[in-house]
Amino acid sequence: MSNTLTPILSRNWDRPDSFTLEGYRATGGYGALRKAVTMEPDALVDLVKASGLRGRGGAGFPTGMKWGFLPKDNPNPRYLVVNADESEPGTCKDIPLMLANPHELIEGVAISAYAIKCSQAFIYVRGEVLHVIRRLRHAVAEAYEAGLLGKDILGSGFDLEVVVHSGAGAYICGEETALLDSLEGYRGQPRLKPPFPAVAGLYASPTVVNNVESIASVPSIVDNGADWFTSMGTEKSAGFGFFSLSGHVTRPGQYEAPLGITLRELLDMAGGVRAGHSLKFWTPGGSSTPIFTDEHLDTPLDFESVGAAGSMLGTRALQIFDETTCVVRAVGRWIAFYAHESCGKCTPCREGNFWMVQVLDRLENGEGTEADLDKLLDICDNLLGRAFCALGDGAASPVMSSIKYFRQEYIDHVERGGCPFDHAKSTVWGGGA
Template sequence: MTDLLTPVLSAHWGEDKSWKLARYETNGGYRALRTALGMQPAEVVNLVKEANLRGRGGAGFPTGMKWSFVPQDNPNPKYLVVNADESEPGTCKDMPLMLATPHTLVEGVIISSYAINAHTAFIYCRGEVLHVIRRLQQAVREAYAAGYLGKNILGTGYDLDIIVHAGAGAYICGEETALLDSLEGRRGQPRLRPPFPAVAGLYASPTVINNVESIASVPAIIANGAAWFKKMGSEKSSGFTLYSLSGHVARPGQFEAPMGITMRQLLELSGGIREGHELKFFTPGGSSTPILTAEHLDLPLDYEGMAGAGTMLGTKALQVFDDTTSIVRTTLRFVEFYKHESCGKCTPCREGSWWLVQLLMKFEAGTAQEGDVDKLLDICDNIGGRSFCALADGAVACVTSAVKHFRSEFELGYHTPAWELFPYEKSALFAVQGEIR
């Protein structure tokens, strides 16, 4: 692994008017587009394959391979859809990227669309982040005016239109097929697969769906080459990525580092756990990924390292909780989110998440009964793997991993309220007479 920090996507976030086209071009913006348009589309796909860019939205599927699944002999239009519906609790990397340097994403969209022979691309963004949507729309307008979008881009004969679409704030629309239904004007609910989006996606046409960070990484790969990209990261998880640290750390924020950095190293970069406390547990990729504890501090934060620990890298949303935190309360709040955001299509998810909340509320209040921990796990067993999408699996993962690491704390819920064991005001970050605690 190279240096601890490798700022590429975040290299210019702090510059004056970093979101403007002129500033982006000064920093080398759109040079990669010119390079890509001088290549054959298949060459662009192969270069991204060679770089081993893996999806930065959660599953880590190879980006170039996903592009190659698009059947070019299909007579229907091809579409690129960027999943900018960042909703996973603790995840906050795509929004600052789009806010600070939206042209990085726009350039990535143009190159990626060219690679798969798409002439229309969509950026599906959360409707609540109006400031980000406006920033994206401004960047798209600038790109059209400069000849990077529209008809005959840079005189190459390639045409592309980008549409910035505002969603309505549904977590489920972060699931790619629910996102497609929402784009088509229907209620956002997961689709049965097959057919997969690469064959019959948006408007029943071949569609590639990628995360913001995945697409935004493409220009740097085109500009610097696959070998440069693979020098960073680990053997099977190449390149740089954005890690989001939040919670009980001295300096929370975004840390762009090579894939495979450890949590211990990230904590050192962020000033460590807040003074006077120690780490209790953390999420490696948002609340839907099984939690880890201090024994996992030296594991590489890449896809293989996390899989080996029985969890997932996910969105690299590292929520950090110190020794003042109630695991029971935290798990309840996570599951309440999934209960609220369940689209209701699948009975195990719709009903099971509700029952998980009811039971966890008893643990929090200290009114659970002997055997309720096993009942909790039994409910999880009847939810996981029994729904159309991974929302139910995420709700189950945060419960089962919490019980795995802190079963005794749940068993204390048979007689003692969680707020007596862990007074909530001690774990909260709030101001008291000007002092942050």
């Protein structure tokens, strides 16, 4: 795997006018839409299937296959919903994409809606990022004025209405069915599946829910073809994606590269772990994925390789922690987040995360026992695969993996009567020294 970056979605982020319609068009923007509306919708679906594009929101489900699940005999209208409720700790790719290049997403929405024969699309944005919401709404207004949204787009006879919807700050609304409930005006809580959104989603109608990066990748595939996309990445994880490096790294930021690149290669480009320190542990896909250590530096960052190594690629949010970081403290902060953000619908998640916070606090403060490690693993066993949605599985992941790799560090907290680390030296949630 080459360490060459592939600036495609981020190629124009250094332009001062990258977020405007004029700036986007100056670099070829909306050319893919002009091409798409001359094609048959089913041909576009087949093109995305052939590209091997997999969902960039975490699960990695094939995008074209998801589009193909929409029932052909359902008389209800079809909907496209873009999941822009980016709230996972460490995940920070969709928000800068929408801020720097909102028209890339809007063009992707128009092409995707045309492909699935839908005339109404929603972009559900995390409510806290007001600056992004304003920019996205301005870009949508520009597209309407230019005839790129609305009635008879580019004289093709294709109509599309796009609504930018602001969420209310609930992490659980990143789960697709909770997002749909929120869009309908209900409290955001996961639905029982089946039926899946493709059959009965928004307003009980066939619905496609895709991540921002997934949809924003569609115009480049239409422009350049499936073979171009599959020439990057690996056989089963094709294409490119953002790798978001944060934490104890010299140059944190977005690195757009082919899937299959390794953390060692990314760190080489990012200047390595901060000066004078060494890598201790890291997350391959945000805080809800099992942690890795320095022994995984050369694991290819694609869906299959990361899974085979015992974690998940997720959103490619690579949080880097050096040897000054207390793993018990870091995991405790993550679980406190999940306990706070649990919707409370199911007992395993509601109770399990609450009690894990109590146990982890005891351990960090030197008031726990070695038996508390078994208690944590027992709680995780009752969470994993038993919660109503993936939040429970995500919360269990860092706990189980941290005990697997750093059991002695947990025991040290017990034997020494408190945390042996100087937290002032860690700056664990910072981006440097």
